Amino acid sequence: QVQLVESGGGLVQAGDFLRLSCVASEDTFSNYNMGWFRQAAGKEREFVAAIYWMGTVTNYADSVKGRFTISRDNAKNTVYLQMNSLKPEDTAVYYCAARKGLGISRHQEEYDYWGQGTQVTVSS
Secondary structure, three states: OOOEEEEOOEEEEOOOOEEEEEEEOOHHHHHOEEEEEEEOOOOOOEEEEEEOOOOOOEEEOOOOOOOEEEEEEHHHOEEEEEEOOOOHHHOEEEEEEEEOOOOOOOOHHHOOEEOOOEEEEEEO
């Protein structure tokens, strides 16, 4: 059982940046492909970004492409989400997730473990 703990959320203004971190409890972290998802109030959870276990392949939602960067440090059991040029529509609870299956995925049902989420609020 992998436990994931997100941090780094907060209240910022439009145009600002934040870096989210997600620390995994297991040293087998490098075996997992990782993803970030978000859920705004009253909306369904949606895909944000994903990264291959080696860090060599990434994928982004169109809404964040060019502004957000996903990365990982397997030595620290940590995946990051660098969020630049934040917009009010980025306001949501952000979740990291771990996937045991092969390859990266944009589909939340294909992830096996989830963190508790961290709130990001962007004011206009």
